[in-house]
Amino acid sequence: MENVLIVGAGPVGLMLACELGLAGARPIVLEKRTEPSELPRANGLGGQIVEFLDHRGLLERFSAGSPFAGRAPGFPFGSVPLRFAGIDDLPLQLLLIQQPRIERLLTERATELGVEIRRGYEVRSLAQDAEGVTLNGGLRARYVVGCDGGRSLVRELAGIGFPGTTDDEPLRLGHFRTDVGVFESPQFDGLEPGWTRTPHGRLLLTSLHPGVLVAGVREKGEPLEGPATIEDFRAAVRRVVGRDLPLGEPIWLSNTVSQARLAERYRVGRVFLAGDAAHLFPAGGSALNVGMTDAANLGWKLAAVLRGRASGGLLDTYESERRPVAERALMQTRAQAVIDQVGGEDGAALRELLTEVFAFEQPLRHLAGLLHDSGVRYGAEPGPHTGSGGSGRGSGSADHPLVGRFAPDLALADGRRLAELMHAGRPVLLDLGGGAALDDDWIDVVRARADDPPADALLIRPDGYVAWAGKDGLAEAAERLFGVPASR
Structure with missing residues (x-):
């Protein structure tokens, strides 16, 4: 029996394959196309996925030859331009790269990690039991992930509803x-x-x-x-x-x-959905960002369960963490679509007023955050209050403003950046002077110094999110998430 079968060799399926391969799993990617597509269905990456590629040491490879890579100078929100000039600390990153090149680079990386890609394989049937999932009556694995697009057959065969609207x-x-x-x-x-x-x-x-x-x-x-x-x-x-x-x-x-749709479930038993199979957005700029970061979230969790490092309950957090991200992305892309579609004098008035409103810094910051990562903090209710918050060297709890957020790319005193510590795709305990310690060969313990550190120590998940920050409670956090004891 195989570990994981990934249906679909688009950017999301290949990103998931890379994450599993990096963690030591040996997924198989199944793709019905016999050859890679050369259609430029997407022309760039924007948002947190750009930071995540940096965390994996892939950003230089992806940005080579790109006409633009870096902090976004602006972005169209519907047909109203957002202009970010003069605000240097906005998170939104852009990388102009067409989808065929994204797929080639991810295929190259997956191959380096020992992933098998089988082309010309079309899923026709799916059955699951307590031990695994069987495709087409023969190919069997412990888990199957549908990354097969908006018309996902995996979603249909798993009986997952896909409600929404069509433009x-x-x-x-x-x-x-x-x-x-x-x-x-x-x-x-x-x-x-x-x-x-x-x-x-x-x-x-x-x-x-x-x-x-x-x-x-x-x-x-x-x-x-x-x-x-x-x-x-x-x-x-x-x-x-x-x-x-x-x-x-x-x-x-x-x-x-264009369609606006969200899967009713992200998981049914041993079958999961990611990317367009789980969500379709009616305006541009979010699909690959949300889909590929779905893969980042699911990859390390599947690998941890397959390695016996976590119970199957960890897999339930995939839906509880990622579906709210898609809900927020669906909300803002629906708004973009309406802004773009309203015609006549009403539409002109709406766009003129929004152009005036979006010239102010606070609306720009809020929209940049929505576009970057949907403004969702894991473990908190979605909404305006789920922003990144401030810094502070708290005692270590879910109340710390960094917990549930993507780790900031700290510049360390020895010249390294935090992103460089994440290349191996393993959990990292970054001790910034608090004397934190863990005795486990899966978690990399790094002792460093930084100017104005945000906490005494950070426990960072493989997908780059902060699981714990501060001084107290490290043992509980490590045991809850990674099943390991801690010592101080």
Whole structure:
């Protein structure tokens, strides 16, 4: 019997495979496509996943050749721009990288870690019992994780509901290779980067890479059927703006429709969901961030249970921690979609007012936090009060502002950063002068100094979240989470 079968070799499935491989598990990734896709369904990563790649020592590899990597100078919230210039401590990070490259790099890393990827394998049936899960009547594993997208067959076979709504404005989207500088042709007169609204629909024009134009057309109507064609795309452009545009040679065309959906459960027995199989967002900027950090959360927990380091109850915390993240992401992306869709004078007034409101620092900070990690603190109720809070060298409890939050990337006195301590994907006890100690070969104990330390010590989970901080209560925290005793 295998340990874990991961259905789907997209970014989420491959990220989970890397996490399990790093922890010593030997997952198998099952993918129905016989070859990797070259479709640029996503054009970048934004939010906490960028920090997590840094925690795994992968950020340099992923950012090589990227036209932009770093703190976001701004971000579109619906069709209202957020401008972060002058606020240097916002968390939101951006990395421009197309999905085919993300998948190639994650496949490369998974292979380095000994992960097997089986292509051309399509799941047709699923049955589970007290000991494991069987796919297609033969392949058997202790756990199965569906990372097979919005139309997840794993979700369907597991009997998990996927309620939500479907947009009534289908989207035609295309990438075009052009020798003409975007917007330099007179035929683009009157059109600006971003969305242009007309009485007949909306047109998107932008460029994320030199020589490549990204164009999109939204019109109200029935869902688009059949393969996307350049003739249909050009006809849609004419209907919306009343003229032809020099789009260039099509690289990739797609017909799609936005959906807002959230799985009723993330786990049924030994079957789990992650990524688009668990949630679909109606506006951009959150899907890969939430999906790939789903994988970060689930990976170490599955590995801990497989190694006998934790009871199966730890796996229940996957849903209790990650579903609220998706709920918050769904809330803010629904709001983005509405801001973008409202037309006429009402829509113009709404966007004008929000542009004024979003010019103030506090709304910008709040929205940046939502986009970065959904503003959720593990173990706390979601909402505005779940922000990162301040610092302080508390006595060590769930009340410490760092507990339940992603660990800040402290600069240590010896020149290292906290992110560098997390490359092995193991728990870390960072003793910053409090004399904390643990006697366990799974947890890395690091003694260091830092200017203005946020606590005497931090116990950090493999996914980068702070499990405990302060002085007192380390023994209880270590035993509860990792099943090990502590000494002082």
